[in-house]
Amino acid sequence: MSTTMDAQTFIHSLEEEILHHEAVHHPFLKRFASEKLTVEQIQTFGLQHYQLVKVFVNYMTNLLPKIPDKDAADLFRTVFDDEFGQHTIFRSHPALYRNFLKALGLPDEAWGRVKILPETSRFIEGHKEMTRGKDFLFALGAIGPGHEFSIPTMFAYLIEGLKKNTSLTDEDVEYFSLHIVEDVEHAVVFNKLISRHVETEEGQKRLRDGALQSLAYRKTFWDGLQRAVFGA
Numbered sequence: 001m002s003t004t005m006d007a008q009t010f011i012h013s014l015e016e017e018i019l020h021h022e023a024v025h026h027p028f029l030k031r032f033a034s035e036k037l038t039v040e041q042i043q044t045f046g047l048q049h050y051q052l053v054k055v056f057v058n059y060m061t062n063l064l065p066k067i068p069d070k071d072a073a074d075l076f077r078t079v080f081d082d083e084f085g086q087h088t089i090f091r092s093h094p095a096l097y098r099n100f101l102k103a104l105g106l107p108d109e110a111w112g113r114v115k116i117l118p119e120t121s122r123f124i125e126g127h128k129e130m131t132r133g134k135d136f137l138f139a140l141g142a143i144g145p146g147h148e149f150s151i152p153t154m155f156a157y158l159i160e161g162l163k164k165n166t167s168l169t170d171e172d173v174e175y176f177s178l179h180i181v182e183d184v185e186h187a188v189v190f191n192k193l194i195s196r197h198v199e200t201e202e203g204q205k206r207l208r209d210g211a212l213q214s215l216a217y218r219k220t221f222w223d224g225l226q227r228a229v230f231g232a
């Protein structure tokens with residue numbers, strides 16, 4: 001006989017599951033953190049990852065109108081403010097990411113010219129589809145626990161590799177270090193909303209399915225990068 005977990009227990013157990021998921025400790029991340037990297041390898045990573053960075057806010061704008069809670073826009077205000085840059089677009093997350101690309105020696109033209117890996121496209125198309133679909137809880141799982149909660153763990157590996165292999169300044173890698181802090185706060189906002197919808201086993205299932213689907217796309221994305229950066 002199974003009893004339904006209460007909302008907080010469910011969220012906690014899902015977070016534990018994500019912390020140990022293969023996508024957030026992918027071999028690509030481990031190699032990026034530990035091996036000697038050339039600037040070309042880091043640039044290859046940087047340009048593929050930029051494709052995800054620049055569309056992230058679209059998932060949020062797809063998702064928001066589907067959430068039945070009247071205070072959803074208020075709850076997410078801080079998330080949007082952080083994404084768009086509080087008072088200036090120069091601090092939007094894509095803008096901070098472009099600072100990183102520039103510091104890597106990549107000119108503006110390189111950002112548009114990059115050949116997008118099939119795995120990168122699959123990640124983006126998959127998330128657009130999930131957040132455009134009618135199941136808001138599934139989408140909430142993909143963007144809340146699937147993104148905001150999982151990112152600090154993955155970015156720690158990336159920062160380690162960047163620090164070891166480049167002379168980039170703290171400012172140059174701010175995009176990454178800032179997400180380690182901000183996404184912890186964003187996950188809290190998402191959880192506040194999520195906790196209202198995961199009182200039932202059905203709600204828990206939909207939410208978890210969304211998170212795991214997002215992580216499956218994430219694993220595929222790192223698979224692609226492993227091939228492109230390390231050749232295997």
Ligand SMILES: [Fe+2]
Pocket residue numbers: 056082083093179
């Ligand atoms: Fe962000």
Ligand SMILES: [Fe+2]
Pocket residue numbers: 079148182183186
């Ligand atoms: Fe975030």
